[in-house]
Amino acid sequence: MKLLIVYATKNGVSKRACEMLAEKLASHATVELYDVKNDPPSPDGYDACVVGGSIRMTKLSKKLKAYLRANAKTLSNMPSAAFICCGLTNDFEDYVVTEIPKDIKFSLGVHCFGGELKTDRVRGMDKILTYFMRQSILTQDPDKSNRDMIELPEIFPDTIHALAERIRRLKQI
Numbered sequence: 001m002k003l004l005i006v007y008a009t010k011n012g013v014s015k016r017a018c019e020m021l022a023e024k025l026a027s028h029a030t031v032e033l034y035d036v037k038n039d040p041p042s043p044d045g046y047d048a049c050v051v052g053g054s055i056r057m058t059k060l061s062k063k064l065k066a067y068l069r070a071n072a073k074t075l076s077n078m079p080s081a082a083f084i085c086c087g088l089t090n091d092f093e094d095y096v097v098t099e100i101p102k103d104i105k106f107s108l109g110v111h112c113f114g115g116e117l118k119t120d121r122v123r124g125m126d127k128i129l130t131y132f133m134r135q136s137i138l139t140q141d142p143d144k145s146n147r148d149m150i151e152l153p154e155i156f157p158d159t160i161h162a163l164a165e166r167i168r169r170l171k172q173i
């Protein structure tokens with residue numbers, strides 16, 4: 001089977017999540033990975049498609065949204081999944097409502113692939129904003145003694161592996 005994965009990333013987290021998905025499917029499918037910036041092909045002609053990216057300032061990338069709009073019909077008529085990477089993973093459902101076009105039917109679901117808020121992996125303004133987002137999570141619990149127990153976001157390998165399993169189970173074409 002031929003699988004197309006299209007992602008939008010700023011600091012490489014969504015790309016890494018997609019590479020994990022591709023790796024899981026490598027023995028089962030021919031996987032093509034595209035950054036949405038590099039003019040990805042239409043999903044037409046592929047057996048399945050996974051498309052998504054990261055949230056910045058509550059939004060998905062404009063290029064990714066344009067790709068979704070341009071391919072809405074094709075994605076609705078084939079096995080497809082959408083994903084979001086975000087630092088505030090509790091807000092995932094809100095981002096699905098505001099950022100994923102409702103007219104696209106993703107038969108393989110819309111998934112949260114997790115995300116990261118690591119200041120050592122980003123630069124400039126991104127470093128500052130990442131620091132403040134981290135702090136907002138770390139100070140949510142007024143009991144400071146629990147600070148070490150508060151979980152910062154990570155990529156969700158279980159969600160990625162579960163989606164890989166669903167794709168693997170698609171009827172062989």
Ligand SMILES: Cc1cc2nc3c(=O)[nH]c(=O)nc-3n(C[C@H](O)[C@H](O)[C@H](O)COP(=O)(O)O)c2cc1C
Nearest residue numbers: 010011012013014054056057058086087088115116
């Ligand atoms: C400038 C900036 C703005 C961000 N805004 C949000 C946001 O509004 N909501 C959220 O949940 N995460 C936000 N994040 C966190 C990112 O979604 C998270 O770091 C993600 O893993 C980035 O993935 P990427 O490297 O593929 O772009 C923001 C990160 C940066 C650097």
